[in-house]
Structures are given as C-alpha cells and as structure tokens.
Amino acid sequence: MSSSSPLRLVVFGRQGSGKGTQCKLLAERRGIVHVSTGDMLREAVSDDSALGRRVREYVEAGDLVPDELVIELVTDRLGRVDAKTRGWVLDGFPRTLEQAEALLDAIRPDGITLAIELVVPVEVVVERMKGRGRSDDTEEAIRRRLELYERETVPAVEMFAAKGLLARVDGVGTVDEIAERVEHAIDERLGKVGSPR
Ligand code: AMP
Numbered sequence: 001m002s003s004s005s006p007l008r009l010v011v012f013g014r015q016g017s018g019k020g021t022q023c024k025l026l027a028e029r030r031g032i033v034h035v036s037t038g039d040m041l042r043e044a045v046s047d048d049s050a051l052g053r054r055v056r057e058y059v060e061a062g063d064l065v066p067d068e069l070v071i072e073l074v075t076d077r078l079g080r081v082d083a084k085t086r087g088w089v090l091d092g093f094p095r096t097l098e099q100a101e102a103l104l105d106a107i108r109p110d111g112i113t114l115a116i117e118l119v120v121p122v123e124v125v126v127e128r129m130k131g132r133g134r135s136d137d138t139e140e141a142i143r144r145r146l147e148l149y150e151r152e153t154v155p156a157v158e159m160f161a162a163k164g165l166l167a168r169v170d171g172v173g174t175v176d177e178i179a180e181r182v183e184h185a186i187d188e189r190l191g192k193v194g195s196p197r
Contacts, residue, residue: 006087007032008110009186010094010103012157013118014149015142016125016132017171018178022118023091025179030186032087035077037070037095042136062141064095064148071102078107087113095148100156114189115160116182118171122146 007030013019020036027034041059044052051069058065074093077083094100104111120128129142160166167185171178187193 005110005113006085007089007186008087008107008112009089010112010115010160011089011091011118012115012153013120013171014122014125014153015145016129017118017120018128018175019118020091021175022171022178022182023089025175026182027089029179029183030087030089032089033083034091035074035083035088035093036091037074037093038091040073040077041065041070060136060141062136062138062144062148064152067096067098067102070095071099071106074099074103075106094153094156096152097155097159100159112160112165114186115157115166116185117157117166117168118178118182119168120171124172 009026009032011019011023011026013022020038023034023036026032041051041055045056045059046052051073055065055069057063070093074090078088090103094103125146126142129137157166167189169178169181169185173181184193
C-alpha cells in the first residue's frame with residue numbers, strides 16, 4: 001500500500017466501548033472524515049426527514065436498521081469528495097456481514113487500510129452506559145444492542161480478521177491511553193513501527 005493513499009478505517013466495538021469518542025479523536029488527529037451511521041440516523045430521525053421516518057422505530061428500539069438503507073447512506077457518504085481525498089473512519093458500520101461485504105464492494109479496488117476492534121468486557125460497558133443519557137439509551141435498547149453485536153457484528157469482525165485486516169485493541173483505560181493504542185495499531189499497519197516477532 002502506498003503511504004500517500006488516504007486512510008480508510010473501520011472501528012468496531014460493542015455499545016459503550018468508547019468507539020464514538022475514539023473515532024472522533026482519531027478523525028481529528030489524522031484529518032480524516034468521521035462517518036458515524038448512528039449520528040447520521042439519529043439526525044435523520046430528529047429532522048423527521050424521509051429517511052428519518054423510515055428508520056425511527058428501529059433506532060428507538062435499538063434494532064438494526066435494514067441493511068439496504070444504511071448501505072446506501074454510507075456508500076453515498078464515502079463517495080463524496082472530502083471522504084475520497086482525505087480518507088475516513090467508519091463508526092458503527094458495518095454492523096452485519098452483509099454490510100461488510102457491501103462496503104468492500106463499494107470501495108473496490110481499494111479495500112480498507114485497517115479494522116480496529118475496541119475490546120471491552122460487557123460488565124465494563126454496562127457501567128459506562130449508565131451515565132450516558134442518550135435518548136435511545138433505554139435499558140431494553142441497550143440490552144438489545146449488546147445482543148445484536150454478538151450475533152450480527154462479530155461475524156463481520158471475524159471476516160476482517162480472516163483477511164489479516166483486524167487489530168484488536170484493549171479498550172479499558174483512559175481515553176488517552178486507548179487513543180495511543182489505536183495510533184500504534186495504525187502505525188504498525190502502515191509499517192511505521194516494527195512489530196515484535
Ligand atoms: P450507534 O450510535 O452506532 O449505537 O447507532 C444507534 C442506532 O442506529 C443503532 O441502535 C441502530 O438502530 C442504528 N444503526 C447505526 N448504525 C447502523 C448500522 N450500520 N446498521 C443498522 N443499524 C444501525
């Protein structure tokens with residue numbers, strides 16, 4: 001991979017893993033576009049746009065929005081000139097194997113630079129989420145999203161792992177500590193630091 005090609009990153013992590021925070025910081029540090037499907041969908045719902053009216057029920061219940069809707073949303077976003085030139089980090093997408101395959105299809109022949117999974121035990125995320133207070137964070141919705149991560153998203157994570165494109169990063173620690181681990185994983189992928197053999 002040429003070092004001048006823009007970064008194309010995917011960040012996985014169950015609810016409350018700190019994924020949103022890390023993606024935002026990562027995008028600022030690297031000057032890449034932060035693409036959060038959760039933010040885009042919540043915004044559509046609060047604007048009561050045509051898309052918002054189609055997805056409201058799913059988002060409020062913590063259910064997955066149908067693949068074709070999110071795939072179109074993300075494909076359009078990644079096709080815009082800022083994403084194409086600066087690179088991007090995907091936050092909350094892909095959430096299913098089908099979405100992962102659609103992503104790789106849409107960005108052919110480039111592929112992604114790296115997928116990162118922030119690994120945080122369930123007990124820790126449940127504690128963290130109690131203080132968050134987002135409107136779609138009812139107890140039922142939280143439980144539903146945790147379940148869906150195991151069932152639907154883990155297969156997508158495994159697909160990237162099988163391709164040698166996954167870095168698992170310990171997501172327990174301070175925001176700065178985790179950010180440093182994320183940077184290290186990216187640098188290692190770009191060949192900027194030697195990985196111990
Ligand atoms: P998040 O902020 O990533 O937790 O997303 C909030 C909600 O938006 C989720 O509970 C889903 O209802 C919906 N959502 C976000 N990303 C996706 C996706 N990739 N596929 C399906 N639904 C999604």
